[in-house]
Amino acid sequence: MIKAVKLCKRFADKEVLSGIDLEINPGMIFGLLGPSGAGKTTLIKIITGQLVFESGEVKVLGKNVSELTGEDKKQIGIMMDNHGMYERMSCIDNLKIFADIYGVPYSKTVEALNAVGLAGSAKKPAMKLSKGMRARLQLARVLMISPKLLFLDEPTSGLDPVTMKYIHKLILDQKANGCTVFLTTHNMEEAAELCDEVALLNEGKIIERAAPDKVCRKYNHRKRIKIHLTTGEDIELEHDQKAGESIMKLMSDGRIETIHSSEPDLETVFIELTGRKLENAEEAEYA
Amino acid sequence: MHNTLVIIKKQLKDTLKNKTVLIQFLLFPMLTLIFEHAISIPDMPELFFTKLFSVMYMGMAPLTAAAAIISEEKEKNTLRVLMMANVKPWEYLSGVGIYVWMICMAGAGVMSTSLPASDIPFYLGVMAVGFLISIAAGACVGIFAPNQMVSTSMVMPVMLVLSFAPMLAMFNDKIEKAAGIFYTQQIRLLLNNMTFDGIKPECFVTVAVNAALAVILFFAAFRKKGLE
Numbered sequence: 244m245i246k247a248v249k250l251c252k253r254f255a256d257k258e259v260l261s262g263i264d265l266e267i268n269p270g271m272i273f274g275l276l277g278p279s280g281a282g283k284t285t286l287i288k289i290i291t292g293q294l295v296f297e298s299g300e301v302k303v304l305g306k307n308v309s310e311l312t313g314e315d316k317k318q319i320g321i322m323m324d325n326h327g328m329y330e331r332m333s334c335i336d337n338l339k340i341f342a343d344i345y346g347v348p349y350s351k352t353v354e355a356l357n358a359v360g361l362a363g364s365a366k367k368p369a370m371k372l373s374k375g376m377r378a379r380l381q382l383a384r385v386l387m388i389s390p391k392l393l394f395l396d397e398p399t400s401g402l403d404p405v406t407m408k409y410i411h412k413l414i415l416d417q418k419a420n421g422c423t424v425f426l427t428t429h430n431m432e433e434a435a436e437l438c439d440e441v442a443l444l445n446e447g448k449i450i451e452r453a454a455p456d457k458v459c460r461k462y463n464h465r466k467r468i469k470i471h472l473t474t475g476e477d478i479e480l481e482h483d484q485k486a487g488e489s490i491m492k493l494m495s496d497g498r499i500e501t502i503h504s505s506e507p508d509l510e511t512v513f514i515e516l517t518g519r520k521l522e523n524a525e526e527a528e529y530a
Numbered sequence: 531m532h533n534t535l536v537i538i539k540k541q542l543k544d545t546l547k548n549k550t551v552l553i554q555f556l557l558f559p560m561l562t563l564i565f566e567h568a569i570s571i572p573d574m575p576e577l578f579f580t581k582l583f584s585v586m587y588m589g590m591a592p593l594t595a596a597a598a599i600i601s602e603e604k605e606k607n608t609l610r611v612l613m614m615a616n617v618k619p620w621e622y623l624s625g626v627g628i629y630v631w632m633i634c635m636a637g638a639g640v641m642s643t644s645l646p647a648s649d650i651p652f653y654l655g656v657m658a659v660g661f662l663i664s665i666a667a668g669a670c671v672g673i674f675a676p677n678q679m680v681s682t683s684m685v686m687p688v689m690l691v692l693s694f695a696p697m698l699a700m701f702n703d704k705i706e707k708a709a710g711i712f713y714t715q716q717i718r719l720l721l722n723n724m725t726f727d728g729i730k731p732e733c734f735v736t737v738a739v740n741a742a743l744a745v746i747l748f749f750a751a752f753r754k755k756g757l758e
């Protein structure tokens with residue numbers, strides 16, 4: 244579906260992507276993770292033909308990006324955080340414009356609004372929508388065209404948990420319909436829940452790539468047990484026999500409030516791999 | 531071609547909602563109707579307001595409308611979405627151009643109601659050409675400006691010069707001469723005459739040069755900036 248070979252991209256003197264190799268198979272949800280400024284958006288822009296690149300090769304739907312025809316592009320849905328709406332127009336009119344362009348019947352616009360839960364706001368002008376509603380309208384705009392390939396750049400960033408869940412369901416529905424999804428996110432839980440495969444992008448390279456649980460298991464050597472004591476203290480123990488004895492003792496003393504065994508999640512794996520947190524890579528650079 | 535029609539349709543839907551642009555479209559046609567019917571000053575040349583306001587309309591409405599529409603679309607990042615939907619830049623620009631032209635022609639139609647019926651075809655023909663030049667100039671600004679603020683401040687001086695030159699030209703010969711380099715002043719002379727007979731060749735040359743300049747600037751702006 245998507246294939247990149249030794250892809251490099253630089254802005255002025257800064258190399259943002261240095262040799263990306265990537266292959267995404269049809270029908271899967273692929274998640275690209277990485278700290279802010281890692282080049283996730285840049286990679287999406289290159290794959291969707293919005294940016295040129297220096298060297299390497301990118302194929303989408305089996306063709307070079309520059310060779311995609313109008314018909315090919317009609318099968319590709321793209322939702323970027325910097326994409327806008329016609330503010331004065333209603334939700335339904337916003338969709339109708341693109342229904343006209345893509346040549347899909349208006350019935351699809353209504354279906355799409357229903358699907359994203361905006362049927363009640365169909366006549367509302369886009370400027371009166373809340374952030375979560377806007378995100379859903381944007382999603383309706385790409386879902387309406389029944390894409391074969393869907394790019395979502397941080398589809399849920401800054402949204403409340405309910406809207407987030409809702410959008411997750413829509414994304415999974417797309418997969419069920421045979422759509423291939425390429426998404427980026429900062430949210431590890433989201434990636435673990437949605438993606439068949441994740442790739443971690445750091446400093447221009449893909450440093451790890453596998454199914455989310457596989458990635459976690461691979462770094463499972465950091466299994467730990469966290470205990471919160473009645474005194475308010477937190478302690479962390481290694482997963483070994485000694486820990487068992489200490490826990491027994493604490494328990495019989497009645498000093499344990501809660502106890503967790505912490506499997507490494509994608510977040511901790513990421514920190515281990517890159518030595519930095521996902522959200523604040525830029526800050527770390529300044530520090 | 532299909533996409534051009536979609537853009538025109540989208541703009542038509544937006545017409546009543548987009549107050550800033552709507553005012554531009556309505557102002558002079560309404561002023562004309564009011565002034566022609568309500569005010570009569572002795573010794574005033576016949577159809578004075580219709581002719582003056584027509585050229586002011588030409589220098590203002592298409593220019594500001596085209597610039598505002600394109601720059602807003604850039605500022606709000608909707609143009610990007612259109613491009614991703616495989617709308618070609620020329621399809622978009624011609625859609626906006628045709629739309630502005632149509633609305634302005636409707637405005638000119640309203641303004642022509644005071645004219646004798648026999649003058650109307652000449653009047654509309656001349657206005658049609660003038661609008662095209664203004665639209666090219668406006669689109670040029672729209673392409674150049676990254677957002678509406680910049681667009682407004684770039685359009686303002688051009689618009690003032692183009693639309694007020696014909697009015698100021700009435701005050702003295704010097705200004706009239708200077709104003710003569712602009713197509714709006716030349717078109718005003720044409721409208722005063724209401725026929726091509728007896729018009730000096732300079733007039734056509736000036737209009738042609740203005741038109742060529744607008745078109746060249748338009749393509750230069752487009753080549754330099756594209757629609758991003």
Ligand SMILES: Nc1ncnc2c1ncn2[C@@H]1O[C@H](COP(=O)(O)OP(=O)(O)OP(=O)(O)O)[C@@H](O)[C@H]1O
Nearest residue numbers: 254255259277278279280281282283284285286429
């Ligand atoms: N048009 C541009 N010109 C110059 N540099 C750019 C441009 N676009 C992006 N960059 C740089 O490329 C790097 C990667 O940016 P990109 O937007 O791809 O990051 P990202 O991974 O999407 O980050 P985020 O998670 O914050 O969205 C950044 O250092 C950014 O400053």
Ligand SMILES: [Mg+2]
Nearest residue numbers: 283284285396
């Ligand atoms: Mg990004």
